[in-house]
Amino acid sequence: MKDLLKLDLYLKKWEIPFKEEEVLAPYTTIKIGGPCLRMIFPQNIRDLVNLLNLLEKENLSYFILGGGSNLLVGDRGFKGVVINLRNFKGIEVIEKEKSKLRVKVLAGTLVNRIIGFTFKEGFSGLEFLVGVPATLGGAIRMNAGAFHQSVSEVVKKVELYQKGEIKVVSSSSNLWGYRWFKEEGVILSAELEFVKEEKEKIWTKMQNYIERRKKTQPFLEKTFGSVFKNPPCCYAGWFIEACGLKGYKVGRAKISEKHANFIVNLGGAKAEDVLELIRKAQEEVYLRFQTFLEPEVKFLGCSL
Numbered sequence: 001m002k003d004l005l006k007l008d009l010y011l012k013k014w015e016i017p018f019k020e021e022e023v024l025a026p027y028t029t030i031k032i033g034g035p036c037l038r039m040i041f042p043q044n045i046r047d048l049v050n051l052l053n054l055l056e057k058e059n060l061s062y063f064i065l066g067g068g069s070n071l072l073v074g075d076r077g078f079k080g081v082v083i084n085l086r087n088f089k090g091i092e093v094i095e096k097e098k099s100k101l102r103v104k105v106l107a108g109t110l111v112n113r114i115i116g117f118t119f120k121e122g123f124s125g126l127e128f129l130v131g132v133p134a135t136l137g138g139a140i141r142m143n144a145g146a147f148h149q150s151v152s153e154v155v156k157k158v159e160l161y162q163k164g165e166i167k168v169v170s171s172s173s174n175l176w177g178y179r180w181f182k183e184e185g186v187i188l189s190a191e192l193e194f195v196k197e198e199k200e201k202i203w204t205k206m207q208n209y210i211e212r213r214k215k216t217q218p219f220l221e222k223t224f225g226s227v228f229k230n231p232p233c234c235y236a237g238w239f240i241e242a243c244g245l246k247g248y249k250v251g252r253a254k255i256s257e258k259h260a261n262f263i264v265n266l267g268g269a270k271a272e273d274v275l276e277l278i279r280k281a282q283e284e285v286y287l288r289f290q291t292f293l294e295p296e297v298k299f300l301g302c303s304l
């Protein structure tokens with residue numbers, strides 16, 4: 001508590017916006033989760049880095065929140081500090097040539113905003129994520145991907161905070177894998193490179209991706225995207241569907257009828273309902289196929 005008072009004083013002194021006992025549900029796409037002790041909204045690198053230094057010095061546990069689109073927060077919330085990066089955003093053009101565009105983007109910038117920006121400039125690269133409510137930091141941490149493409153393909157450099165130091169790493173294939181980025185720490189910004197493309201072609205591509213998602217996923221409902229990573233052999237959704245679990249409900253949470261690797265909050269679902277569904281899917285798939293489904297979703301203040 002003494003440390004929290006020190007933190008509050010610091011935030012007031014440096015005029016960094018924050019909220020006390022803020023409920024996390026509205027900040028997640030599945031709209032579930034209790035309060036955190038403090039939610040802090042840094043707006044620039046100096047404030048963010050100084051804040052991280054202080055939290056680490058005072059041994060206060062913290063969590064970095066992007067778009068909250070791959071996150072399940074426990075019903076009792078998180079007894080720590082949440083750093084919400086929604087105001088930590090911005091796109092700066094570094095280099096613009098005929099065939100390519102290089103930009104530096106702050107980690108809290110929404111991926112959709114980047115796609116809109118590059119579309120206006122007539123450059124292409126991230127359209128496969130159009131409509132996905134992720135921030136750049138979250139998309140890099142998860143190496144978000146779809147339609148056989150992933151964020152790693154446009155990332156050239158990543159700026160990170162690691163234990164009091166700021167470090168810039170150049171992207172290379174050994175840093176990325178299926179839904180992971182190897183470097184630990186807080187992602188501050190990244191340099192991304194896009195290629196020239198006719199605007200009409202970019203537009204058509206985006207329309208097609210959105211249509212495909214709407215057809216096959218509960219894209220506009222309250223979800224956190226894929227529940228499980230796909231095992232090497234086949235799709236996680238296929239296993240869950242084969243166990244007859246499409247439409248299976250616990251409380252107000254349901255395994256989507258459209259896509260079995262999505263859980264939908266029907267309104268008023270609890271984290272416990274979702275956890276039970278995740279356990280159920282894991283157990284049934286293991287019993288029937290001896291395949292362990294590893295969660296893709298991240299947990300805060302709860303666990304399986």
Ligand SMILES: Cc1cc2nc3c(=O)[nH]c(=O)nc-3n(C[C@H](O)[C@H](O)[C@H](O)COP(=O)(O)OP(=O)(O)OC[C@H]3O[C@@H](n4cnc5c(N)ncnc54)[C@H](O)[C@@H]3O)c2cc1C
Binds near residue numbers: 143225
């Ligand atoms: C409708 C819908 C569709 C989706 N479709 C896809 C898809 O096609 N492909 C796909 O891969 N995912 C998809 N997702 C899941 C999700 O959007 C991605 O995993 C995304 O990368 C999460 O980004 P976020 O900013 O929301 O991160 P959050 O959910 O806020 O956080 C996820 C993790 O990243 C960490 N993190 C966030 N920002 C930073 C940072 N700056 N530095 C360090 N760590 C950070 C968090 O601490 C947490 O561990 C979808 C989700 C929804 C709701």
